[in-house]
Every structure is written in C-alpha cells, then in structure tokens.
Amino acid sequence: MAGKALQAVRGMNDIFPEASAGWQALESDLRTLLALYGYGELRLPLLESTELFAHAIGDVTDIVQKEMYTFADRNGDSLTLRPEGTAGCVRAAIQAQSMRGHTPRYYYMGPMFRHERPQKGRYRQFHQLGVEVFGLPAASTDAEVIALSARILRTAGVTAALQINSLGSPAARAHYRSMLLDYLRPRRAELCADCQERMERNPLRVLDCKVPTCQDIAHMAPHLADHLDEDSAAHFALLQSLLTALDIPYQVNHRLVRGLDYYSRTVFEWVTDALGAQGTVLAGGRYDGLVAQLGGAETPAIGFAVGLERLLALQALQGRAVEAPIPLLFLGALENAGVARTWQIAEKLRDRGISVVAGGPATFKNIMKQAERSHARFQAIIGAGQLAGEALILKEQAGEGRWQGNLDALHEGLHCLGVDFPQPAPHTVRNFATVRALS
RNA sequence: GUGGCUGUAGCUCAGUCGGUAGAGUCCCGGAUUGUGAUUCCGGUUGUCGCGGGUUCGAGCCCCGUCAGCCACCCCA
Numbered sequence: 001m002a003g004k005a006l007q008a009v010r011g012m013n014d015i016f017p018e019a020s021a022g023w024q025a026l027e028s029d030l031r032t033l034l035a036l037y038g039y040g041e042l043r044l045p046l047l048e049s050t051e052l053f054a055h056a057i058g059d060v061t062d063i064v065q066k067e068m069y070t071f072a073d074r075n076g077d078s079l080t081l082r083p084e085g086t087a088g089c090v091r092a093a094i095q096a097q098s099m100r101g102h103t104p105r106y107y108y109m110g111p112m113f114r115h116e117r118p119q120k121g122r123y124r125q126f127h128q129l130g131v132e133v134f135g136l137p138a139a140s141t142d143a144e145v146i147a148l149s150a151r152i153l154r155t156a157g158v159t160a161a162l163q164i165n166s167l168g169s170p171a172a173r174a175h176y177r178s179m180l181l182d183y184l185r186p187r188r189a190e191l192c193a194d195c196q197e198r199m200e201r202n203p204l205r206v207l208d209c210k211v212p213t214c215q216d217i218a219h220m221a222p223h224l225a226d227h228l229d230e231d232s233a234a235h236f237a238l239l240q241s242l243l244t245a246l247d248i249p250y251q252v253n254h255r256l257v258r259g260l261d262y263y264s265r266t267v268f269e270w271v272t273d274a275l276g277a278q279g280t281v282l283a284g285g286r287y288d289g290l291v292a293q294l295g296g297a298e299t300p301a302i303g304f305a306v307g308l309e310r311l312l313a314l315q316a317l318q319g320r321a322v323e324a325p326i327p328l329l330f331l332g333a334l335e336n337a338g339v340a341r342t343w344q345i346a347e348k349l350r351d352r353g354i355s356v357v358a359g360g361p362a363t364f365k366n367i368m369k370q371a372e373r374s375h376a377r378f379q380a381i382i383g384a385g386q387l388a389g390e391a392l393i394l395k396e397q398a399g400e401g402r403w404q405g406n407l408d409a410l411h412e413g414l415h416c417l418g419v420d421f422p423q424p425a426p427h428t429v430r431n432f433a434t435v436r437a438l439s
Numbered sequence: 440g441u442g443g444c445u446g447u448a449g450c451u452c453a454g455u456c457g458g459u460a461g462a463g464u465c466c467c468g469g470a471u472u473g474u475g476a477u478u479c480c481g482g483u484u485g486u487c488g489c490g491g492g493u494u495c496g497a498g499c500c501c502c503g504u505c506a507g508c509c510a511c512c513c514c515a
Contacts, residue, residue, distance in 0.1 A: 007505085007506080010505085010506070010507095061513095062440095062512080062513050062514085063513080063514080066440070066513090067513075067514090084514095084515085112515085114513085114514080116440090116512090116513065116514080117440070117441090117512085117513090118506095118507080118508095119507095119508075119509075119510090120507095120508070120509085121515090122513085122514075122515090126515075127515095128515060129515095130515095194511085194512070210511085258514095260514090269515090270515095276509075276510085277509085277510065277511080277512090277513095278514080278515080280514065280515055281515070282515070283514080283515060284515095304515090305515055306515065307514085307515030308515085309515085310515060311515090363468095363469090364472080364473065364474080364475095365472085365475085366467095366468095367474095367475095368474070368475045369475075371474095371475075372475060379474085379475090381473095381474070383473085385473095393474065395474075395475095397475085
C-alpha cells in the first residue's frame with residue numbers, strides 16, 4: 001500500500017483463489033445453462049477499432065464521450081478497449097457472415113473497460129456475460145431471452161425485479177422524442193441542470209432522472225407506450241402475454257429507457273435495491289437496426305448483459321455460500337528423512353486422481369497447523385516411526401473418520417474411508433471466506 | 440467528471456494538548472508434548488498510504504497526491 005510501490009490500476013481488481021472459486025462456480029453454472037438454451041460461446045477480441053463503438057453505441061452517449069479507454073497503436077490506428085460486448089459481437093457476425101441463412105444465438109463472457117469513478121459494483125475493468133440472438137424478430141424470441149435471463153438469476157441464487165418497456169420503432173421513437181421535447185421545453189427552467197443538458201442530448205433520459213421535481217414532470221409527460229407504432233404495440237402486448245404464460249412476473253415501467261442508442265422496441269432490466277446506486281444487475285433489449293447500421297444486412301436482434309461483479313455481490317448478500325475446491329488429502333513429513341517418501345506417495349496418489357497437498361518437514365505442531373490450513377478432507381503424518389514400519393494414522397480433519405495401517409497401503413485406507421478411485425470430480429467445502437471477500 | 444467520509448502491525452482497531460509506537464488477534468522460532476490440546480520462553484508485529492510544508496520536534500496541524508468507500512453522474 002506504499003504510494004510508490006507498484007499497484008493495480010485504479011478500478012481494476014485482482015481476484016485471488018478465495019474469490020475466484022466463486023467466479024469459476026458461477027461461470028461454469030452459466031455455461032451449462034446457456035448450453036441448455038442452445039447458445040454458443042463467441043470469443044471476441046478485447047480491442048476493437050474506436051470507430052466501431054462510436055458507430056454502434058452512439059457518439060453522444062457518456063460511454064463514448066468520456067468513458068472509453070482509447071489509444072493509438074503503433075500504426076497510429078485508434079483502438080478502444082471494449083466498453084461493452086454487443087458492438088463487437090455484431091461486428092463479428094457481420095464479418096463472418098454467420099447470419100446469412102442462420103439465426104445464431106451467441107454468448108460471450110469476459111472483461112469490459114470503462115473509465116468511471118470506481119464504486120462498489122462499478123469498476124473500470126468489470127465482467128459481463130452477454131447474450132445476443134440474430135435474425136429472429138418475433139416477440140417469442142424476446143420472451144425466450146427474458147426467460148433465459150430469469151433463469152440466470154435463479155441459478156445464481158439471487159432475487160431481483162423485472163421491469164420492461166417498449167421503445168417502439170425508430171420512427172415512432174423519433175416522433176415521441178419530438179413530442180416529449182415539446183412537453184419539456186416550456187418546463188425547462190424547472191428541470192435540474194443535468195436534465196437541461198439531457199434534453200438536448202437524449203431527452204428520453206429525463207424520464208428516469210432521480211431528482212423529485214424532474215420525476216414529477218416525467219410522471220405527467222406523455223407515455224412512450226401510448227405512442228408506439230401499431231406493430232410495436234402488438235409486439236409488446238404479445239411479449240407480455242408470453243411472460244405471463246411462462247410465469248415470469250414483471251412490471252411495465254414507462255420511464256425505463258436505455259442509455260445506449262441502438263435499442264428499439266423491447267427493453268428490460270432486472271433491478272435490486274440491495275446494491276445501492278448500482279441496482280441494475282442485468283439489462284438488455286431489442287436492437288433491430290444495429291446490424292444494418294454497422295453495414296450488415298437488415299437483421300433483427302435482441303440481447304442482454306449481466307454484470308458478474310454485481311451478480312456475485314448479490315449472491316454474497318443473499319447468502320448463497322460459494323463452494324471452493326479443497327484437496328482430498330494433506331500428507332505431512334515430520335523429518336527430512338521422510339520428505340522423499342512423502343512426495344513419492346503424493347505423486348502416486350495424484351496419478352490415481354487424488355488431490356494431495358504435501359507439507360514438511362516441520363515440527364509436529366506446525367505440521368498439524370499446515371494440515372489444518374490446507375482444508376484437506378483427510379490428513380496423514382509421516383514420521384520416522386512410519387518410515388520404520390509403524391502404523392500410519394489417516395484421519396478425517398473435520399469428521400470422525402479414522403484408519404490405521406501401513407504407509408504403502410494409504411490408498412486402501414482412503415478407500416476404507418469412502419474415497420472412490422479414480423476420483424472424477426473435485427471435492428468441495430463451504431468457503432465462507434469467499435463471501436467475506438466479496439462483501 | 441462533481442461532492443463527502445476514510446487511510447496506523449497480516450487482520451480488527453486505540454492513539455488525549457504536537458513530545459521517542461500501542462491493544463487484541465494472528466504469525467514465526469524454540470522447549471515440553473506424540474495426532475490438531477495445554478503450558479512456558481523468545482521474536483517481527485510498522486516507511487503511521489505517499490510527497491511536501493510549518494515546527495526544536497508531526498500519526499496528530501497545513502497543502503498536494505494516491506487508494507478505498509458513499510452519493511451524484513453513468514451503467515451491467
């Protein structure tokens with residue numbers, strides 16, 4: 001923590017094993033679940049040309065204007081560390097022509113970068129799981145994607161509330177936008193300073209301002225939902241009936257808008273009040289115009305992204321214990337003379353799929369401490385006596401299991417205590433340290 | 440980017456009026472112990488976040504800076 005010592009870049013975190021176990025468990029759960037819905041992983045570059053994001057996200061958004069990590073590479077090309085995944089995903093699909101004659105379902109998982117002021121649940125390098133579906137315009141696809149998002153949260157063991165809205169077609173939205181401006185202009189003086197600025201850049205965002213006077217004005221503003229084009233209205237109605245059929249509770253929030261410009265029609269968010277100001281844990285929507293906008297064929301699309309840090313923080317708060325892998329056996333050598341033998345036995349057990357941590361040489365007291373700290377399920381200590389043929393004691397560290405026998409028959413002892421050979425899956429234990437590390 | 444709070448041992452925290460670095464816990468070594476015990480002895484617990492200033496003297500006062508947290512903002 002010394003000021004001059006090397007330290008991580010602000011807002012970028014190291015994830016140590018106590019915490020990464022929770023990440024791995026979550027990631028693996030998510031992958032299993034995505035496969036269940038037929039989604040395939042698309043691994044994308046972290047760097048894209050700056051132009052892509054300016055084009056896709058909208059160059060008046062905060063993300064593009066003030067939050068991107070943009071730099072010139074050695075050729076002088078302007079590159080940007082991806083601040084979100086949709087743009088790159090669309091670019092890849094267009095480039096590979098993977099949408100021609102297909103309706104691919106993709107997901108991606110990994111770090112995103114935004115130069116924001118760090119806070120809990122908001123980091124400069126953060127991680128998202130994103131999902132994108134191309135070529136399917138029907139409301140049933142919206143329902144599928146929302147059902148998937150619901151299952152992601154359920155699988156993670158967290159609860160949040162679903163809010164949905166429809167932004168309508170681009171034309172309807174543009175029309176509504178000018179209506180809204182007509183409504184807002186006479187009241188401009190009553191709006192907060194931020195909203196006076198928002199009016200010019202993105203008037204829809206005035207609708208979800210937190211300032212009470214702005215909220216009052218927003219409440220009385222014309223509803224976007226009342227001014228949808230006919231097709232979008234039907235689409236939205238059908239989506240709602242499908243959500244009801246799928247037993248997914250939701251709330252229509254007329255003031256729900258998205259910060260990114262590419263959304264149209266359905267937008268949705270899973271929100272919680274447990275994470276302070278960072279209450280949106282998962283959000284997405286339809287973006288039927290983006291593929292064409294980026295140079296592809298006219299292709300409807302929908303997707304969402306989950307903030308993994310936020311998901312994990314919610315898990316920690318809502319008490320889902322994260323399980324961390326532990327070794328099966330701790331093998332300790334008391335004296336120098338026993339070290340070679342101990343390590344040999346450890347290697348042989350590993351050959352059979354048994355995870356072993358070896359320790360020593362050390363005093364008896366310290367070897368016991370090492371055994372405890374390893375959190376291994378079993379422990380056995382090898383001293384001069386055992387080398388000379390005395391019985392070895394194999395015992396369960398957290399339980400009553402106990403076996404005595406010859407050093408060379410250790411695997412039989414493990415077998416007696418209920419361990420199968422080979423051991424296909426890692427053993428797990430509740431690791432409360434993980435929860436602490438996240439909270 | 441704006442505002443506020445915080446930063447002392449590995450961890451949790453004291454530190455009075457500016458006068459030579461503290462507690463608990465943990466850790467390390469040793470003795471006894473012979474299956475996580477007990478007891479005893481000994482040890483590090485430290486650029487007081489970092490840099491500068493004021494002062495005979497700064498953990499304490501002033502300025503700057505870095506980091507964390509909270510709110511705004513933004514967003515997942």
